[in-house]
Amino acid sequence: QMTLKESGPTLMKPTQTLTLTCSFSGFSLRTSGVGVGWIRQPPGKALEWLALIYWNDDKRYSPSLKSRLTITKDTSKNQVVLTMTNLDPVDTGTYFCVYSPPPGTILTYWGQGTLVTVSS
């Protein structure tokens, strides 16, 4: 059974850097074609895809946020980390991690999400 769980700070200040960790089980990022990504959702608003990292360390980012995002993986720990720099209150929302099965074109299993509030 595949599970994903997000963790990280719940309250951040503007201009700070956010680091979120996705811990997963039931699959391996050593498997060809597998990916793990991040999606966010501001309160009351739509989902927004942020980034995804593949088994071979290929990384994809949302064009509108690319300059602020970094996604990395630790295969031995079954974790994927997302960092977002220069936070703003508009970055407030729930951040979800998601599994992408081979060949890496769909997003299927979701974590429960973690709420991050950015406020001074």
Next chain:
Amino acid sequence: QTVVTQEPSFSVSPGGTVTLTCGLSSGSVSSSHYPSWYQQTPGQAPRTLIYSTNYRSSGVPDRFSGSILGNKAALTITGAQADDQSDYYCVVYIPSSRNWVFGGGTKLTVL
């Protein structure tokens, strides 16, 4: 900038059929975009209903079906039930840039 369009809201009577659509600002949605559909209730993570146009995720009732209708992806709910009242999101995969774009979501009311 690719924009994915969805109806902001829709209403269906219990037992009725409703089709939600998912379009692309830059042209047609096709199977090459691997459109997926998600159902989300307040405070919950999205649940995958349909992936790769028309494949139902495990445990999803067969009253949910996906297709391409004209130039859009479509989610059809046949025999709507009260607990289908949710927000529905589509996402498309953009092969040229290998990223994903979500639609703005459709709030479905069953009454």
